[in-house]
Amino acid sequence: MQKHKILLIAYQCGHGMGSVSQIGWEWYSRLRLDYDVTLVTHIRNRDALQKSDLGEKIIYVDTEWFAGPLYRFAKFLFPHSEHSVFLISSLDCMLFDLSAYFQLRRLKKRGIQWEVLHRVTPVTLAAPTALGLLDVPMILGPLNCGLGQPPGFRRQIRAEISALNPVRALGYLANRLIGSCRHARRILVGNPTTRDKVPAAYQPRCVYMCENGVALEDFTAAPWPYMPGSERILKLAFVGRLVAVKGLNFLIDAVAALTQRGYRVQLSVAGDGPLRAEWQARAQALGLGEQIRFYGNLSRPQVAFLLQSTHAMVLPSLRESGGAVLLEAMACARPVIALNFGGPAQVVDEQVGALLPMDDEAQIVRDLSSTLEHIIQSPQEWAEKGRVARQRIEAQYAWNVKVAAAGNLYQEIIAEGC
Structure with a gap:
């Protein structure tokens, strides 16, 4: 049977290159198994893609002459603001899109045709696209954008707020x-907030689909190392950038509170960032130097092993648009604990862990410590949450499930015709 021809647009795409690049990679590497896929991506991804040996039909768009100097200029202007650097650097997405449009239009004039155009990265409506003018039925997304600021926590996330936000x-x-959006047949959105960013006239075209997914072959279910208890250590994991918005300081204080009540707790921290030294010093000052271990950035296999070696994953992030690490922990059959805002609110509930309210800093620490104490007191209940978490990942968030859902949309669009 002849495979349907799919034009996949992924500005970010590469295995092991970061969260959004991983999203592009997962779409490409999996879709090509069942479809005749032509990938359009930035030339900076070429080395990673060539190493994967999956490069039969890849069109590289070279705007590095603009992107490189732009990034260096942004780093010069904002050496301590990752968010500002990202906003300035994202201007290259527009040039990439325009360059891709002209390259693809030339190919169409030579008689090359595709049945569906699917743009998977960037994952925001703030990156417009002219590719809908190619007269190829287009799908946008999954998108995840439009998340505002949590009320009452502006001081804690000020480092993530940029004066350049009007650029967005x-x-x-x-x-x-x-x-x-007008030229898109379907718009895949990760949450209601993103749907609200779509112009009202085109919201009926929206289909819900989380932008993140889990590779089940990389994050496998594993039993708890043992049941925690009053005399047995509760092992916790935190995975994320060490910046203020991630809220690791709340978790450190919660561990300190449990320790003062006589419980034995160990926290493994995977990730790096500007606050690493400060938070390590905080742990030392609280007498937790041996209980909280900072491992720095870890590879995907190392993160999976870390999660499988612990009892629960805790992500007390104040502003988390996605929360891929929560899905990865759930795939390892680990219960997850997060705050009730943004992406975590879409995937975490009492069946798979705990979603904590956000009133103020002291309340977050109290709720974290009481929730962790409940794991120690009711380990069977929390082990069951982990089992349910794995089932939910298999049913809703595994990449094979997402790709199959996209395939159904392709069939619908192809059946609709141009």
């Missing part, structure tokens, strides 16, 4: 002017 607003405006 200009991206949304350009999206409307260019007609990105």
Whole structure:
């Protein structure tokens, strides 16, 4: 049977290159098994893709002459603001899109055709696209954007707030002017907040699909190392950047509170960032130097092993748009604990862990410590939450499930015709 021809647009795409790049990679590496896929991506991804030996039909768009100097200029202007650097660097997405449009239009004039165009990265409506003008039925997403700021925590997340945020607003405006949503047959959105960012006239075209997924072959279910208890150590994991918005300081204080009540707790921290030294010093000052271990950045296999070696994953992030690490922990059959805002609110509930309210810092620490104490007091209940978490991942968030769902949309669109 002849395979359907899919044009996959992934500005970020590469195995092991980061969260959004991993999203692009997962779509490409899995779709190509069942479809005739042509990938369009940035030339900076070429080395990673060539190592994968999956490069039969890849179109590389070279805007590095603009992207490289732009990134270095942004780092010079904002050496301590990752968010500002990201916003400035994202201007290259627009040039990439325009360059891709002209390359693909030339190929179409030579008689090359595709049945569906699917743009999977970037994952925001603030990155407009002119590719809908190619007259190939287009799917956008899954998208995850539009998340605001949690009320009452502006001081804690000020480092994530940039004076350049109006640049993002200009991206949304350009999206409307260019007609990105108008030209899309389907718009995949990760949550209601993102759907609300879609112009009202095109919201009926929205289909819910989480932008993140889990590779079940990388994150496998494993039993708890043992049942924690009053005399047995509760092992916890935190995975994320060590920046203020991730809220690791709340978890450190919660561990200190449990320790003062006589419980034995061990926290493994995977990730790096500007606050590592400060938070290590905080742990030392609280007498937790042996209980809280900072491992720095770990590879995907190392993260999976770390999760499988612990009892629960805790992500007390104040502003988390996605939360892929929560899905990975759930795939390892680990219960998860997070705050009730943004992406975690879409995937965490009492069946798979605990979603804690966000009133103030002291309340977060109290709720974290009481929740962790409940794991020690009711380990069977929390082990069951981990089992349910794995089932939910298999049913809703595994990459094979997401790709199959996308395949159904392809069939619908192809059946609709141009």
